[in-house]
Amino acid sequence: MPLHPFIEVMLERLAQMPGLSDQPPEAGRAQIAAGREAVGEGPRMHEARDLSIPTRGGEIPGRLLVPAAEPGGLVVYLHGGGWVLADIDDFDALGRQLASDSGCAVLMVDYRLAPEHPFPAPLEDAEDGVLHGAELARTAFARPLPLAVAGDSAGANLATIAARRLKGRVEIALQALIYPVTDCDFERPSYRERSEGMPLKRKDMEWFFAHYAPPEAWATPDISPLRARDLSGLPPAVVTLAEYDVLRDEGLAYARALEAAGVPVTLREAPGLTHGFIRLHNLCAPVAEELAAIGRDIARACEAARAEA
Incomplete structure (x- = not known):
């Protein structure tokens, strides 16, 4: 499918700005922060508090976003940014919309970033954030709530790895993975075909990996979860891909690997959209529709978990 018209205009504007890997991390973080106003605000919450x-x-x-007095579950959300960029303020509108769409409380985790805090610090923060989310789900509401994990890009990478590492310790109803980083193979067809002119290029991913960890660690399953020997027993997954994304092929491969390991998977690909689309829910109708679909997936999983409790 051709690029969505809104995405075409966005790419024209991005072409006039420095690329992610063409500047120091501090400048990239400032560039993302400067775009918050354009992204817009999220829905008002019953409760929103920093913790x-x-x-x-x-x-x-962290930030806890509660859409209603009695939420249906709690979602631990880990934001994207290549383990290097962004924070929970950049993803506040997304977290609020996900809370509204799912009817679940959302815990945004402001994990430490590389290169100041390289691997395994972001992963450890993600894992501990899930553990804290599980504690909040048990104790902070009128009734215990089911737990889900979600994230986009590098945040989806952290979410699914944390879910695997916590297997047997924490019950997770669903993992919602939006264009996840799952491997360190930069030679996949989508890397060759969906790089130039896109918001995320092959050189950007190489830059992110180089900041995150030494090359000899890239192929370990705690960085490249597609290479884990055993994916069985992981929570059911929703995997959302973008048609125009260097990460498309590895996301598809990960979804298939989960299915092969017996994990129930819902796989969707957003046609005409690029990597990073999920923050555009206020600006682009197909994005709002996909985020609403993810919210429904989370709501159903949490409802099923409550029924089984």
């Missing part, structure tokens, strides 16, 4: 999340590396910030 501290205890981790093995010390306390990190």
Whole structure:
């Protein structure tokens, strides 16, 4: 399918700006922060509060977004940005919309970023954030809530790895993975065909990996979850891909690997959209529709988990 007209205009504007890997991390973070106003705001919440999340590396910030007095579950959300860029303020509108669409509380985890805090610090924060989310789901509401994990891009990478590492310790109703990073193979066809002119290029992913960890660690399953020897027993997954994305092929491969391991998978590909589309829910109708679909997936999974409790 051709690029969505809104995406075409966006790419024209992005072409006039420095690329993600053409500037220091601090400049990239500032560039993303400068775009918050354009992204817009999310729905008003019944409760929205900042909190501290205890981790093995010390306390990190978090934000709890509660759409209604009695939410149907709690979602731990891990934002994208290649383990290097962005924070929960950049994804606040998305978190609020996901809370509204799913009817679930959303815990945004402001995990530490590379290169200041390289692997495994972001993954440890993600894992500890899920553990804290599980504690909140048990104790912070009128009744215990089912738990889900979700994320986009590098955040989806952290979410699914954390789910695997916590297998047997935390019950997770669903993992919602939006164009996840699942491998370190930059030679897949989508890397060759969906790089130039796109918001995420092959050189950007190489830059992100280089900041995150030394090359000899890239193929380990705690960075490239597609290479894990055993994916059985993981939570059911929703995997959302973008048609115009260097990560498309590895996301598809991961969905198939989960299915082969016996994990129930719902796979969708957003036609005409690029990597990073999920933050455009206020600006582009197909994005709003996909985010609403993810919200429904989470709501159904949490409802099923409550019925089984």
